[in-house]
Amino acid sequence: MKPISIIFFGIALIAGLSFCKSTKTSTTAAAPSAPVTGPVFVSFDKEIVVAQKVWPGTALEELKLGHSIYNNQCTSCHNAFEITQFKEKKWLHEIDDMSPRAELTAQQKLALTKYILSYREANTVAKK
Ligand code: HEC
Numbered sequence: 114m115k116p117i118s119i120i121f122f123g124i125a126l127i128a129g130l131s132f133c134k135s136t137k138t139s140t141t142a143a144a145p146s147a148p149v150t151g152p153v154f155v156s157f158d159k160e161i162v163v164a165q166k167v168w169p170g171t172a173l174e175e176l177k178l179g180h181s182i183y184n185n186q187c188t189s190c191h192n193a194f195e196i197t198q199f200k201e202k203k204w205l206h207e208i209d210d211m212s213p214r215a216e217l218t219a220q221q222k223l224a225l226t227k228y229i230l231s232y233r234e235a236n237t238v239a240k241k
Pocket residue numbers: 144183186187188189190191194207208211212214215217225
């Protein structure tokens with residue numbers, strides 16, 4: 114190769130590399146960066162009633178665990194979504210899709226599911 118073609122090749126290589134890199138960065142950036150806080154949650158009174166109807170014997174601790182997972186582990190790539198904005202079916206799908214991304218254990222995933230679905234059910238007003 115003549116020196117000039119080496120230079121061209123080098124430029125093309127660098128351009129190619131930085132193109133790949135920037136594509137990757139923009140994919141990550143597509144999910145808006147997340148503040149650690151989620152919606153402030155005062156009481157689990159309604160949620161625990163709903164949860165125990167669907168999953169008898171559900172402990173309050175499990176809903177609290179689900180709540181904490183949702184607001185901490187599920188917000189590393191995007192903000193916490195308003196739970197009532199999605200239908201139950203959509204949530205079940207998203208929970209399946211997102212749990213591996215948040216590296217949840219089966220137990221954590223179950224607690225998260227109970228929290229999201231009972232919160233949704235208890236707080237959805239005419240959105241079904
Ligand atoms: C590793 C990053 C990452 C983590 C962790 C993560 N998400 Fe996501 N989430 C995404 C990306 C990226 C999207 C955009 C759509 C897609 O890629 O599927 C998304 C989309 C979603 C959507 C769809 C929103 C819509 O408008 O349709 C929901 C709901 C959601 N995430 C919930 C969760 C929950 C619940 C958790 C915790 C178990 C979680 N996410 C953890 C990256 C993540």
